[in-house]
Amino acid sequence: MIIYTWKNLLVALAVANGCSAFLHSSSSTTIHSRATAIQRQDLPTTTFLHSSSSSSSTNEPPKQRSQPRSGLAQELLNLALKSPLWTYVMVPQARASIVKTAESNGIQWMNAKAWLNEQLTIKDYNQVVYPKYYQQSFHAYQDGNLSYDAAVEQELASRAVGARNFPKFGEKGEDVFRDSFDKALSSIGARICDPPTEVGKQVIVDFGCGTGTSTRRLAKQYPDVDQLIGIDLSPYFVDVGTTLLELAPNAIDENGSSGWITSIDPDERIELRQGDMANTSIPSNSVSVVNLSLVVHELPMSVAKQVVSEAYRILQPGGQLWISEMDFESTAYKAQRENALLFSLLRATEPYLDEYADGMQELRDFIVDMFDSTKITAATGRHYALVAEKGRGNNDDEKDVDRVKRLEDYRFREDGSYSVEDTHLKPWESKDE
DSSP states (O other), X not given: OHHHHHHHHHHHHHHHTSSOXXXXXXXXXXXXXXXXXXXXXXXXXXXXXXXXXOSOSSSSOOOOOOOOOOSHHHHHHHHHHTSHHIIIIIHHHHHHHHHHHHXXXXXXXXHHHHHHHHHOOXXXXXXXXXXXXXXXXXXXXTTTTSSHHHHHHHHHHHHHHHHHHOGGGGGGHHHHHHHHHHHHHHHTTOOOOOOOTTTOSOEEEEETOTTTHHHHHHHHHOTTOSEEEEEESOHHHHHHHHHHHHHOOOBOOTTOXXXXXXXXXXXXXXXXXXXXXXXXXXXXXXXXXXXXXXXGGGSXXXXXXXXXXXXXXXXXXXXEEEEEEEOTTSHHHHHHHHOHHHHHHHHHHOXXXXXXXXXXXXXXXXXXXXXXXXXEEESSSSEEEEEEEOOTTOBTTBOOTTSEEEEEEOSBOTTSOBSSOOOSOOTTOOTTO
C-alpha cells in the first residue's frame, strides 16, 4: 500500500509541470487539424514602463523567498527522498506507471526504445567538461541529462505525459500542449525578422534543444528559414537527436513494425551542436530568433541571466527571444506549490525549481531591462509564452541607457484571474474518472 501511494505521488510529480519529470524539450509533431484544448479570451493589457536603469517593473518590494517546508510528514518525506527507497523503489515504480500510460494510449514505448537503442553507436563522452550546475540528478535520472537512457526516453516520456495531462486527446495530448505555446507566441507578435544585408540569411537558434524535438518542430513551422541550430550541453541528447535526423524514421504502425513514435522528416537546415548556451561562440548580431522551450526552470538564476545575455548578444537588431515556461504566478501552480508534500517530490527531480519560481519576476525584469519591448501571455492554465525584441538600432557596443522599456502582460483578466483555464488533469485524478 505504501509503495502504491508513493507510485501515484511520483506520477503526479511527473505530470505536474506539464512536460514531464523526465524531459525538458518540445514535441516534434504538429497537429495539422488543430484541436483546441485551451480557451482564450480577449484580455486587458497591463503595461509597465521603466528606464533601462530600473531594477524592477513595479514599485513593489521583492517577493520573499519560499520558506523551508516543515512538519513530521515533511521530515519523513525528506528522509525517504535521501534513502535507497527513492532510487530503488519509488523511481522505478513511477517510471513503470509512465510506460503503462504510454502503451495504453498507443505510444509504443518499449518497441520504440528497443529500436532506437539498436540504431545508436554508443560513444564515450567522459572527457567532456560540464558546468557544475549541470552535473546534477535531473528528472529522476541519477546521472541527470548525462546518459543515453535519459536521451532515448525524452520524447517517449513527453508523449506519455501529454496523453496523461490531456486524456481527451490521447497520444496527441502532447501536440495540443505544444500547440498552445505556438498560438500564444503568435498572439504577442512572434515573427522571423528579415536578415541584415551582411548576414543574408534567417537563422533560428534553439537553446536547450535536447534531442532536437523542439528544433524539428520549428523547422516544420518555418520552412523558409535558412538554418536552424540546436544547442544542448548533453552530448548524449545531441547524439540521439542527430541519429534520429539521419535515420528519418516513420512512426511505428499498428502492427508494431520497427520505427520511432513519430515520423521524422530529414532536414539539411538543422544542425545539432553540443555546447553551452551561455557561451555559444555564434557571431554577434547574426540570428533572427533564439528559442527557449521549457528550459529556464532547469537553470540557476545566475545562469539563466547569462543565457538571456547570450541570446541578446547573438540576436540581430529586430531579432526576438521566445520563452515558453512554467508560470508559478498562475493560480494552478501557486496552489500546487502550496502543497508542500507534492511540491517536495517535484523539486526532488528539478534541483533549481524553487530558485526559478522565486526568481520569475527578477528574471522578467532582467529581460525587460535588456530588450526594447517584452510581451508575455498565458499559453495554458499553468504556462506562459514571452516574446522580447532587440531594438533595431542596438548592438552590443551601444545601448541607449535612457530609452524607456515596455512590458506588456496579458496573463491576467481584470478580476485578477489567470486568462486561460487550467485543463490539465489534476494530480489526484485518473484518466478514467
